[in-house]
Amino acid sequence: MAAVLSEKVQLQLKAGEFTDKADATPVTIADYGAQALVIWSLRRSLPDATFSVVAEEDAGDLREPGGEEMAARITELVNAVLSVEAGAPALSSEEVLDLIDLGDSAGGSQGRHWVLDPIDGTRGFVGMRQYAVCLALLDAGQVVVGVLGCPNLPMEPITDADAAAGAAERVGQAGVGALFSATLGGGAFVGPLKEGGQPLQRLALEDSADFGEARFMESYESKQSDHSFAGRLAAVVGVTRPPLRVDSAAKYGALARGDAAMNLRFPHAGYRDKIWDHAAGALIAAEAGAVISDVGGKPLDFGNGRWLDMDRGIVTAPPALHAALLAAIQDLAPAS
C-alpha cells in the first residue's frame, strides 16, 4: 500500500504537478502517508501484544500551526489508497497523524518491534531515481523478517548504461518495480511489485573471489558515503568496473539478486546511521548469501535502539569478497 501511494506521488512528479522538483513537498507527502499506511496495515493484522513500531517520522511538525494543509494533503492521498486497495473507510486528519505517531517505539533487544522507513532515499525519490519502502521485524534484537518495496527498480538487472543514467533510465516503464522479502533461515525472494510480489523467485548469490568482473555499489551521493575511499579500496583489491551509484536500501535488493557483488558504505565522520535504513536490506542480502558487517567485521547490531552504531561503515558482499575487502581496508582506514 505504501508503495502504491509513493508511486502515485511519483506519477504526479513525473507529470510536473509539482513545479519545483527540488521541493521537499512530494516526498513529505509520500513519506508521512506511507508511514500511516504501513502502520494501519500492521495494526489491522496484528494482536496488540506484538505492536511496537520504530519508524523514521513523527507527526510533530504536522500538528504545529501551519501544518494543517500538509496534513490534509497527506490524508487525502492516504484515503485514496485505503479506498482502492483495502475498501476501507476514510480516516480523519487526526487519525492519520495518530497513526504516524505510533511509530515512536525505542526498539531494543527485548521483545518484538517493527522497523519502518516509509521512504528511504528521499533524494532519489525527488530525483525520480531509486528509493525503497523498508519494513523489518526485530525479535530479541535479531532481524527475522525483511521487506523492501522498490517502485522504481526494474525487474531486470541494472546495466552499466543504467548506472551512467543514475539507474533511472527505465523508471516508469512496464516491468518496473521490485519487491524483495526474506525471513531468517527461510531465504530471500524477489517478485514484481505490481503483481504483489508474485511469482517469487528465490535469490542465491555465488561465492567468488574474483574482483575482476565484480562491480560495487555505493550511495548516489558522495555526501552520504565516501566515494573517494570506496574508489581507492576498489582499486586496491583489483576492481576495474565503474561503481554503480544507487540511492537507498534498493542497493541491498539489487545486490541480493546479483546486479553488483559489493555494497560499500562509508559515512563521513560524525554521521550516525539509523536501524530502519539497513534492517530489512541486511536480512535480504544475508539470506541471499552475502555477509554484512561493519568495517571491523562485527555483525550490525539492530537491538540497540533507534541508532545503528558501527565501526566506520558497512561492507556487504559474498563471503570471499567480503573477507578480502575487510583485509584490504585495514591498510586504508577510511578518510574522515
Ligand SMILES: Nc1ncnc2c1ncn2[C@@H]1O[C@H](COP(=O)(O)O)[C@@H](OP(=O)(O)O)[C@H]1O
Ligand atoms: N550525510 C549523510 N551521511 C550518511 N548517510 C546519510 C547522510 N544523510 C542521510 N543519510 C542516510 O542515507 C540514507 C539514504 O541511503 P543512501 O545514502 O544509501 O542512498 C538516508 O535515508 P532517508 O532518505 O530515508 O533519509 C539517510 O538515512
Ligand SMILES: [Mg+2]
Ligand atoms: Mg532512510
